[in-house]
Amino acid sequence: xxxxxxxxxxxxxxxxxxxxxxxxxxxxxxxxxxxxxxxxxxxxxxxxxxxxxxxxxxxxxxxxxxxxxxxxxxxxxxxxxxxxxxxxxxxxxxxxxxxxxxxxxxxxxxxxxxxxxxxxxxxxxxxxxxxxxxxxxxxxxxxxxxxxxxxxxxxxxxxxxxxxxxxxxxxxxxxxxxxxxxxxxxxxxxxxxxxxxxxxxxxxxxxxxxxxxxxxxxxxxxxxxxxxxxxxxxxxxxxxxxxxxxxxxxxxxxxxxxxxxxxxxx
Amino acid sequence: xxxxxxxxxxxxxxxxxxxxxxxxxxxxxxxxxxxxxxxxxxxxxxxxxxxxxxxxxxxxxxxxxxxxxxxxxxxxxxxxxxxxxxxxxxxxxxxxxxxxxxxxxxxxxxxxxxxxxxxxxxxxxxxxxxxxxxxxxxxxxxxxxxxxxxxxxxxxxxxxxxxxxxxxxxxxxxxxxxxxxxxxxxxxxxxxxxxxxxxxxxxxxxxxxxxxxxxxxxxxxxxxxxxxxxxxxxxxxxxxxxxxxxxxxxxxxxxxxxxxxxxxxx
Numbered sequence: 275x276x277x278x279x280x281x282x283x284x285x286x287x288x289x290x291x292x293x294x295x296x297x298x299x300x301x302x303x304x305x306x307x308x309x310x311x312x313x314x315x316x317x318x319x320x321x322x323x324x325x326x327x328x329x330x331x332x333x334x335x336x337x338x339x340x341x342x343x344x345x346x347x348x349x350x351x352x353x354x355x356x357x358x359x360x361x362x363x364x365x366x367x368x369x370x371x372x373x374x375x376x377x378x379x380x381x382x383x384x385x386x387x388x389x390x391x392x393x394x395x396x397x398x399x400x401x402x403x404x405x406x407x408x409x410x411x412x413x414x415x416x417x418x419x420x421x422x423x424x425x426x427x428x429x430x431x432x433x434x435x436x437x438x439x440x441x442x443x444x445x446x447x448x449x450x451x452x453x454x455x456x457x458x459x460x461x462x463x464x465x466x467x468x469x470x471x472x473x474x475x476x477x478x479x480x481x482x483x484x485x486x487x488x489x490x491x492x493x494x495x496x497x498x499x500x501x502x503x504x505x506x507x508x509x510x511x512x513x514x515x516x517x518x519x520x521x522x523x524x525x526x527x528x529x530x531x532x533x534x535x536x537x538x539x540x
Numbered sequence: 541x542x543x544x545x546x547x548x549x550x551x552x553x554x555x556x557x558x559x560x561x562x563x564x565x566x567x568x569x570x571x572x573x574x575x576x577x578x579x580x581x582x583x584x585x586x587x588x589x590x591x592x593x594x595x596x597x598x599x600x601x602x603x604x605x606x607x608x609x610x611x612x613x614x615x616x617x618x619x620x621x622x623x624x625x626x627x628x629x630x631x632x633x634x635x636x637x638x639x640x641x642x643x644x645x646x647x648x649x650x651x652x653x654x655x656x657x658x659x660x661x662x663x664x665x666x667x668x669x670x671x672x673x674x675x676x677x678x679x680x681x682x683x684x685x686x687x688x689x690x691x692x693x694x695x696x697x698x699x700x701x702x703x704x705x706x707x708x709x710x711x712x713x714x715x716x717x718x719x720x721x722x723x724x725x726x727x728x729x730x731x732x733x734x735x736x737x738x739x740x741x742x743x744x745x746x747x748x749x750x751x752x753x754x755x756x757x758x759x760x761x762x763x764x765x766x767x768x769x770x771x772x773x774x775x776x777x778x779x780x781x782x783x784x785x786x787x788x789x790x791x792x793x794x795x796x797x798x799x800x801x802x803x804x805x806x
Contacts, residue, residue, distance in 0.1 A: 439782060439783060439785075439790060440790060443782070443785045443787065443788055443789070443790070444785045446782075446783040446784065446785060447783075447784060447785045450758075472783070476782075476790050476793065476794070477794065477797045477802070478775075478797055478802040478803075478804050480804045481775055481776070481779045481802055481804055482779050482782070482783065484776075485754055485776050485779040485780050485783060486783050488751055488754045488755060489754060489755075489758050489780070489783060489784075492716075492755050492758045492759070493758070505806065506805050506806065509744075509747055510747070510750075510751050513747045513748050513751040514751050514755070516705060516709070516712075516742075516748070517705060517712040517713075517738070517748065517751060517752050517755060518712065518713060518755075519705075519709045519710045519712060519713045521709065522709055523709070524705060524706060524709070524742050527742065528742070528743065531743045531744055536743070536744040536747055537744075537806075538744050538746045538747055539772050539805025539806070540771065540772065540803075540805070
């Protein structure tokens with residue numbers, strides 16, 4: 275399971291404040307904390323109105339001053355992406371493209387020219403998908419455009435889009451069913467999602483998010499965007515890998531135990 | 541999800557002690573505790589050598605003095621079952637039958653005559669199943685014998701048998717794959733399992749047991765034998781039901797929250 279740490283995101287007030295002040299030490303601490311907690315990739319979002327073109331490359335360089343971890347450049351602004359992508363030392367991921375014509379027009383050339391990995395969201399000009407078939411249809415269309423532009427399927431991470439069960443009790447199963455069928459639908463692509471939208475409007479959201487993660491792993495999820503400091507979530511992921519037969523002799527699980535990463539809650 | 545509370549079992553020292561002394565109050569407390577914690581059925585095991593014929597009916601009557609919950613009579617002793625089954629006020633479940641000739645000979649007539657529900661374990665005279673296909677083959681044979689004897693499929697709970705991932709890393713997936721195919725293989729039957737065997741020989745077993753429960757629910761598990769006092773396990777089950785679209789408007793989840801049953805661990 276590829277873990278994309280979500281914390282360096284200017285929609286978070288504390289991060290926005292640090293980025294505006296160019297508080298490199300704070301950003302670097304959050305970067306290293308996430309890696310220590312198990313992140314394989316760090317999402318990087320500098321979405322402050324009017325300043326993104328300047329701040330996004332700064333954020334990339336600030337993080338790269340302390341770690342060589344892969345970065346996921348999180349922006350819808352073509353100019354900011356064009357400024358930040360060439361600064362990345364490792365092959366970056368872009369978060370994200372959708373199947374909306376205006377988005378494809380801006381993002382697709384950046385993916386192709388910079389040979390990046392790309393998160394492909396299953397939304398289109400017709401809006402949000404209502405069911406599993408909608409998701410597969412949008413994915414098929416969008417993946418087709420990406421591969422036609424020369425992006426290899428293994429660089430594509432399709433996000434079928436999680437919507438809250440509070441507004442539609444079938445949101446969870448629609449997502450999971452599309453996840454299960456995604457590889458057959460779009461040969462060779464990976465899958466990714468953020469989790470927390472599933473529990474919007476329902477109490478004790480962490481319980482739902484943690485459980486939904488396990489369910490998604492059973493249905494072939496390859497990567498996830500989350501807060502890796504959630505110890506129970508990370509322990510569950512390590513346990514699920516073992517239970518899915520992906521951790522020979524449970525070596526990774528046992529190592530995590532020795533490292534104190536597998537606390538049992540009451 | 542049908543929850544079968546596992547605690548009243550004489551393989552547990554404290555229970556064996558209470559049963560030998562005919563300490564009705566202690567047994568009744570454990571019965572009521574399990575129901576309060578969410579058990580729908582109570583497993584009842586009086587497996588003390590030489591005393592089961594006397595103690596099993598006593599245990600049934602002791603529990604029935606304080607609750608009318610359904611009981612799952614857990615014995616391999618035909619005489620003890622014959623003594624205990626007629627005492628049950630509600631239609632009992634028997635735990636268990638296997639596809640071993642000697643077991644079928646003893647248990648099958650008791651199931652048919654007493655019109656009980658039955659847990660059908662996927663083991664045979666050839667031993668334990670090695671993979672999903674073995675499980676489906678044994679299930680098909682055993683379910684055939686049960687239905688031929690007049691047992692309706694809806695009274696049959698097939699247990700594909702959980703084995704530890706510590707001895708075979710594919711144990712989890714073999715179990716889950718057989719679970720997913722069981723309804724197609726043996727039309728109309730239910731599925732059941734105990735969980736804890738999966739984590740035998742691995743540290744922090746509760747993490748693995750709790751995660752495996754969610755995975756099994758994704759693969760159509762209908763019933764489970766467990767300790768319902770494990771609050772995190774029970775919270776996960778309630779969350780999984782909601783995420784599988786089985787809890788309209790999340791009413792059961794929200795009620796559990798109001799009842800203080802959904803604590804979030806760190």
